[in-house]
Amino acid sequence: MSVNWRYRFAFRTDGMKSSIIRELLKLTQDPDLISFAGGLPAPELFPVKEFEEASQKVLKEHGSKALQYSPTEGYMPFRELIAERMNRDGIPVSADQILITSGSQQALDLTGEVFLDPGDTVLLERPSYLGAIQAWAAYQVRFKGAEIDHEGVRIEAVEDALMTGPKLMYILPNFQNPGGTTLTLERRERLVELSEQFGVPIIEDDPYGALRYEGESLPPIAAIDARSNGESLEHVIYLGTFSKILAPGLRLGWVAAKPEVLRYYIQAKQGQDLHTSILTQMVAYEVSRNGFLDRHIQRIREVYGERRNLMLDAMKRYFPEGVTWTAPQGGLFLWATLPDGMDTEPLFKQAIQEKVAFVPGYVFYAPEIGREPLRNSMRLNFSNARPEQIEEGIRRLGRAIEKMTR
Ligand SMILES: Cc1ncc(COP(=O)(O)O)c(C=O)c1O
Incomplete structure (x- = not known):
């Protein structure tokens, strides 16, 4: 008898959903696309050399403990x-x-x-x-x-x-x-x-x-x-x-x-x-x-702080009137809100055509009976893209918003 898997799964699998962000990110594999979608740190800041040296030291001095x-x-x-x-x-x-x-x-x-x-x-x-x-x-x-x-x-x-x-x-x-x-x-x-x-x-x-x-x-x-x-x-x-x-x-x-x-x-x-x-x-x-960790955090703060400023500055120049956004004092993200009635889900598709990605804001709202998520917002990540990509990506996104507004 073959297994009918649908009747074997626990009820809790009803509540399980794959992350919409991860699904969206699959659309962003194009190397020409500039992504502000993920929450990824800047890979060029990873202390690879320090990890290489530390791994060797740990294995040499405490190898059997580290593998037990x-x-x-x-x-x-x-x-x-x-x-x-x-x-x-x-x-x-x-x-x-x-x-x-x-x-x-x-x-x-x-x-x-x-x-x-x-x-x-x-x-x-x-x-x-x-x-x-x-x-x-x-x-x-x-x-x-x-x-x-x-x-x-x-x-x-x-x-x-x-x-x-x-x-x-x-x-x-x-x-x-x-x-x-x-x-x-x-x-x-x-x-x-x-x-x-x-x-x-x-x-x-x-x-x-x-x-x-x-x-x-x-x-x-x-x-x-x-x-x-x-x-x-x-x-x-x-x-x-x-x-x-x-x-x-x-x-x-x-x-x-x-x-x-x-x-x-x-x-x-x-x-x-x-x-x-x-x-x-x-x-x-x-x-x-x-x-080391404190020195490294200081370096990350300098680089991300600069990227945040670049993004805020580019948004002022390229985003059409009526769009507002948060100016975060730290972290990896800012949140932009389009005029009432606009929807960032179709905008996402338009943006992908312009080769830029973000995460539509509605995905961050937990399901609640009788309450709908706001649909005119988006999350933008500023830690992962390089400075020149931030300028160009925001220019593309501004163009996508303008097209949608028209
Ligand atoms: C608010 C918040 N909590 C938890 C996490 C999970 O982080 P990790 O599992 O990488 O420690 C993240 C990652 O982006 C986050 O933004």
Whole structure:
């Protein structure tokens, strides 16, 4: 008897979707096409030589340890390095409150596994990070969105959404993906108060916090929580990653949480993959130590800051009147909004003909009953294209928008 696979799959596969961005990116393989679509770091900045030397050193000095099974929690010196960096940012944690994950994407999935039952509600920003929506949709949850404005998520919208009894709040405080906005200090403080008032924990996802190009750094929500409650990670689970400050191919991220919470993350990770590659952790530690990571981040900030300025400047020159955009203080993305009534989905097809790509904004809206995504926005990445491509790509995109407007 042949297998009817459709009747064999779990119900949760109904909620599984392949990332629209990844589908769109398949259309962007043409070498003449300039892509502002992905969230890719600049490959020319990857410290390849340092990785080559560190790999050799690790294998020569600790080869058998680097190739053996290792603890789920992660490589202790690497966890210590992360804890030290978090302490510097005002989050008092020790290394044993940190679990190394295979990118922060795994931390998002583990969050689903540890917290989310079918039918639970997740409060998230509107729009929000597509990878989180994708990971949690598989846990058969509902989403309740709170709009963002130029100061990050709107507190009144969070208050309304909290009335629906969400299990978690998912917040991107710095240079939000996709909106490019930064949550103000006052709103960070309010979120901690609301978390306390409603007893709903905050998942603080902060891949871009170190990549600031202007303005003063703001304390992470977890730092405000620690300050106001005298206890670290009382209301917050903090997610970090090396993807944007070192290299995404490493697949190295982390979760910091209080011990009784982290315990479940560790157990869930054991079931998923036992541990993150110890060889990769040891090599990344070897590269990062002795101040290299800070120097490297400084270099990334200079290059990306320049690219951001170039893109903003080119948009002023090439985008038709009526288009508005965010001027992010850091991160990898900005968010442009076309006049009401325009739709960036057909614009995407027009743009591909002009040989430039972006991501239509509607893909970043979690599905919600009775609420439609905004269709006139787009996300533009400024870290991956070279300066001359940024100028030319924005010129092409301006032309595509003009054609659509006509
Ligand atoms: C907000 C946010 N969270 C998590 C991730 C996942 O990063 P990684 O799995 O590479 O650490 C990304 C990647 O772009 C992101 O933008």
